[in-house]
Amino acid sequence: MPRFADLVGQEPAINALRKAITQGRFHGTWLMVGSPGVGRGTLARTLAQVVACQTPQRDPLDACGVCVSCRYADAGSHPEILTIRPAGEQIQIWQLWDRNGRPPGALSHTLSFAPVIGRKRVYILEQVERLTEAAANSLLKVLEEPPPYALFILTAPHPSRVLPTIVSRSQVLRLLPLPQTALADYLRQRFALEPAQAYQVAAISEGRIGQGIRLASNPQALREIENVFELIEMIAVAPKGRALRLGEQMRRLAGELKSFFEEEAANSESEEGEPSVQREQAARRQFAALFDLMVIFYRDLFLLSTCGPEAAIVNVHRRSALAHIAQKASPQRWQHAIAAILLARRRLDFNANIPLLTDTLLMQLLAD
Known part of the structure; x- marks a missing residue:
């Protein structure tokens, strides 16, 4: 999993997160918005690793990459960093809380317990614009006042696509695409593409670095x-x-x-x-x-x-x-x-x- 130092093109968002953490103004619920492929998921997972890191680097703030928590995060098997995605078309309430005849809810069996591996217990909810009304309403109280050891990271294309009651309880972080020429230069250097092909991929990706990397690689x-x-x-x-x-x-x-x-x-x-x-x-x-x-x-x-x-x-x-x-x-x-x-x-x-x-x-x- 990349660290803050490894991410390209989201320096303003990373700086905002670093500033909030180091100044003690870090909100318990963040909503990362940006078009698909801009890097919302990557930044969410990277932030999760940073806040869970046992021995984070300082100045600039980043995950150490070597502690037990970071090793679990790198392997994608951290038991205290949970990712919740839509089940079919929507995120259903049973994915969050126990319901009869369904698998255990992600929050029901974990939210009440402080983490033992990392410094934070992190929940990443992808595509929260697809929350059912029941699922969204069930989250309102916990998003407004999460436990001090918990962090909720939500992702969506745009705040207007998310229920206002969710947006009002979140700190919104906007992720912007790179200029196409900057993305083309990065893809050309990283993947040894011809300049014309690198620019074509950057243009098709509309400056979204995640999409550009997926295509170029x-x-x-x-x-x-x-x-x-x-x-x-x-x-x-x-x-x-x-x-x-x-x-x-x-x-x-x-x-x-x-x-x-x-x-x-x-x-x-x-x-x-x-x-x-x-x-x-x-x-x-x-x-x-x-x-x-x-x-x-x-x-x-x-x-x-x-x-x-x-x-x-x-x-x-x-x-x-x-x-x-x-x-x-x-x-x-x-x-x-x-x-x-x-x-x-x-x-x-x-x-x-x-x-x-x-x-x-x-x-x-x-x-x-």
Whole structure:
């Protein structure tokens, strides 16, 4: 598990945490907010290790990395650092407190006892925007006045997605993405990527370092990205008569986008729910990723058609081919294509039929 010193791109958040701890103003409940892949989970686990460390380093504050507590944390087996994730679609009350016919609740059998290995007992609740109303209400008192030896770390995309009663009892810590050029430099140096590929991954990740690391460290994910962009390049110049065949290719390719979601797949192993529901959720995540890549590609075409061949685009290594395609149509066509993809993306979130959605989208995108 990384220490504060090992984390990149979240220096403001780390400094705020260090200051709160060293000045004795450390709140018992923290809500870390930021877009998925920005590093919320990593920072939460790192903070848990720091506050549980038996012999923390000073100036700057950090975990020692060698005490018993740190060794357990590094191994991911610390019995006093518990992570609670959604079981299926939501975090249920039985995950927190004992309920008949369910596994033991995480809080029922631990919260009343002071830690014996580390200095703090830590509960990490991921995606608290997915708490059921009953689960959220059951937490209000303990989040407002946790035991002095306990720390609650909550994560969510944005405070507005979390119940106000939870937000009001938490110290909110915002995690921001890195500038894309800074993330590209970091990925290039750490993973020995070509500059164009590093910038492409940084742009796809939108400056979110966790997502950038996951993609850059996975050759299969990089191949999947290239396969998607190759298909989109075909779509950009294909006639309408090929819409249905390209729709089949798009659906097959989306089904192969697995490396984007390795962390979600690992987290879902402990989730409850019908296999068919889990497959449907996975398919929608895959198409969401494909649509996001399509927006990037068509935005490149729009920029090249309006700003010329030297426009700042994501697919730098495809500049020549994209510049040639961009000049075949007006900027309005590429602009309308982006709008159509974004509309399809929204409809996907509202459970639109995927085959119908993709066929309709391709009919809108393909040239007459």
